[in-house]
Amino acid sequence: xxxxxxxxxASGTRAARxxxxxxxQNIANASTEGYIRRTAQMEEVAxxxxxxxxxxxxxxxxxxxxxxxxxxxxxxxxxRTNSDATRASTELNxxxxxxxxxxxxxxxxxxxxxxxxLKQLGQDPVDPSLRAATLAxxxxxxxxxxxxxxxxxxxTQGEQxxxxxxxxxxxxxxxxxxxxxxxxxxxxxxxxxxxSLLDQRDLMLEKLSGIANINTTFAADGTVTVNLGGPTxxxxxxxxxxSPLAMTTAADGTISFDVGGTAVSVSGGSLSGHALALQxxxxxRGKLDTLAASVADTVNAAQAAGVDLDGATGTPLFTGxxxxxxxxxTTDGRAIATAPAGAAAGSRDASNLTALSSALETGGAADRxxxxxxxxxxxxxxxxxxxxxxxxxxxxxxxxxxxxxxVDLDQEAANLIRFQQAFQxxxxxxxxxxxxxxxxxxxx
Numbered sequence: 481x482x483x484x485x486x487x488x489x490a491s492g493t494r495a496a497r498x499x500x501x502x503x504x505q506n507i508a509n510a511s512t513e514g515y516i517r518r519t520a521q522m523e524e525v526a527x528x529x530x531x532x533x534x535x536x537x538x539x540x541x542x543x544x545x546x547x548x549x550x551x552x553x554x555x556x557x558x559x560r561t562n563s564d565a566t567r568a569s570t571e572l573n574x575x576x577x578x579x580x581x582x583x584x585x586x587x588x589x590x591x592x593x594x595x596x597x598l599k600q601l602g603q604d605p606v607d608p609s610l611r612a613a614t615l616a617x618x619x620x621x622x623x624x625x626x627x628x629x630x631x632x633x634x635x636t637q638g639e640q641x642x643x644x645x646x647x648x649x650x651x652x653x654x655x656x657x658x659x660x661x662x663x664x665x666x667x668x669x670x671x672x673x674x675x676s677l678l679d680q681r682d683l684m685l686e687k688l689s690g691i692a693n694i695n696t697t698f699a700a701d702g703t704v705t706v707n708l709g710g711p712t713x714x715x716x717x718x719x720x721x722x723s724p725l726a727m728t729t730a731a732d733g734t735i736s737f738d739v740g741g742t743a744v745s746v747s748g749g750s751l752s753g754h755a756l757a758l759q760x761x762x763x764x765r766g767k768l769d770t771l772a773a774s775v776a777d778t779v780n781a782a783q784a785a786g787v788d789l790d791g792a793t794g795t796p797l798f799t800g801x802x803x804x805x806x807x808x809x810t811t812d813g814r815a816i817a818t819a820p821a822g823a824a825a826g827s828r829d830a831s832n833l834t835a836l837s838s839a840l841e842t843g844g845a846a847d848r849x850x851x852x853x854x855x856x857x858x859x860x861x862x863x864x865x866x867x868x869x870x871x872x873x874x875x876x877x878x879x880x881x882x883x884x885x886x887v888d889l890d891q892e893a894a895n896l897i898r899f900q901q902a903f904q905x906x907x908x909x910x911x912x913x914x915x916x917x918x919x920x921x922x923x924x
Contacts, residue, residue, distance in 0.1 A: 484539070486913035491540030492906030495522055498543045499899040503892050505672075510887040514683030516548045517887045518675055545670020548678055554881040555682055556696070559689035561874035563748030566690045568867040570750040574639055574757020575863055578764055579856045581631025587768075588849040590621040591775070595846065598837040601818065605830040606789065611813030618779070618797060619808040625772045629804035632765050636733040636758060643735055643754035647727045650691045650751075654706070654722040657684050661703040662720040669701075678702050692725075692737075693748025709746055714739035732762040760859070767852050769802040771845060776806055778839045786817035786832030791825035793817075794832075 499520040509515040523544035597617035601610045660681045667674040681704060688694055688706065694716070695707040706717040708725065716723055716739055723740030730736070735755050737744050746752045776798035783794035794817025800806035819827035 485916070486910060488540035489906045489909035489913060491525060491542060492909065493903055495520070495541045495543055496899050496903035496906060500896065500903065502546060503895045503899060506887045507889065507892050507896075510889055510892075514679050514686070515887070516550045516675075516679050516682070516885045519547050519549060521545045521547050521670070546672055546675055547670070548675050549885045550678070550682070551881065551884050552698070554877070554884060555686075557877045558874075558881050559686055559694065559696075560748075561870070561877040562686060563689045563693045565867070565870040565874035566750050567693075567748050567752040567756075568863065568870045570753025571756045572753075572860070572863045572867045574635065574754065575760060575856070575860045577635045577638070578632065578757070578761055579860050581635055582628050582764065582768070582853060582856060585624050585628035585631060587621070587624045587628055587771075588846060588853065590617070590624040591840075591846045591849055593617050594621050595837060595840055598833060598840070601816070602830045602833050602837065605818035605828055605833060606826060608813060611789075611816055614816060615808065615811065615813050621775070622798065622800075622806045622808050625768070625803040625806050628768055629765070629802070632761055632768070633804075636761050639754045639758050639761070640729060640733070640735065643751055643758075644727055646691050646750050646754070647725050647737070650688060650716075650725050651722070653684050653688045653691070654717050654725070657681065657688075657704065657706065657717045658720045658722045660684065661717070664702040665720075667702075674702065689749060691749045692746045692751045708737075708739050709744040713744050714742040732765075734758045734762050764852070764856065765803070769804075771848055771852070772803040772806045773801045774843055774848075775840070775845050776800065778843050778845075779836060782832065782836035782839055783817045785835065786821060787819050787823050787825075787827070788817050789814040789826060791819075791823065791827075793821070 499522075502518050502520045506517050521544045522541050525539040525542050594614075594617040597610075597614040601607070601614045604610055660677055664674065664677050664681070667677055681702065685694070685696060685704065685706070692708055693710065695709075695711045695713065697705040697707075699705075703719065704717065705715060705719070707713045708716045714723060716725060723742075725737060725739050728736050728738070735758055737746055737751065737755075746755065776796075779798055780796040783797050786794050788794055795815060796809050797816070798806055799809045816833070818833040819829045820832045823829050
């Protein structure tokens, strides 16, 4: 009896010591990124007695393993909401950059100032200072278009650079997951090594979900297969093998992706946000180019329909067909064709200039630019609301996960006392067993 008591008490001290170790590990890693709270799983030990059939000899307790308090559903929700929130945030930042690039160029004001300069010139079409002011306004407009185009190019380059860096990061994370898979396949079930590897695996998956939307399939040994772009997307990680993620840049600056040569549609994470922002850059650049070409064509057509101050047929005032290439074609104010065709040199007849001014107003250059600015601003406002909502959802999902799997220091402090008392009680039982042995020996 004393022997059984000693065995049981010794197993109790070992189990309590292991539980204390696990509790101390939780406390030490309370602030460690990706750490999942662990608990020691206890299991009763019993064996058949050798005295009578069906007699049970109690043998104490043992630690069956170390459990991670992880919830697969909540972890999947964190990855999903993180992917959505990161996409929206990245797209919003890109749209804000587009808005800033176009607004700071102030093309709208330059169009209005050119229209005003043309009207003032109509009051005295032979005045050299008014002609110089009109050319200056036209040159300023071309320069504003150029600035807007350069700003959009800068946004494009920034988005492409960030997307390329994140593709590289995704490949690094995929490589880490493949190595973790390899080690998990060899790790013992319920071991501390397995728990640590599973923590690393889940952390890598969460980081990867911030780059692109992923679908995960877990094997019994904890290894994971990762498909990019959803369940039907190509496998980025399978076992200890990876397929490289690559980015392709189109002529208009937009980007697309493939995994191991297989095209993939990314709808979440920062890569999707960059792709959406670059698509918007291309759309805005196209509208800005169309407007620049329209202004140049309208002015040049009016020039060709009249004569300049020397009585010669008007020549183009602008060159170039895009916002990036439009430029003033002359620095001579006399080249402005203010008079109608057939008018003599030095004519004060400003009917052609009036036709030019009317053509710009009829074409609605200022209104079209204002509409473009409004569209961009509306998109920013809309995406701001969406981003804030998705960020709130993602934060809620993370808080729910942390509540279930994070380390609560108050609870761990209580566990320290509980397991310490269990250790001391088992030690006391061992002392009782020793006392019984001493008594039996004394009787003998």
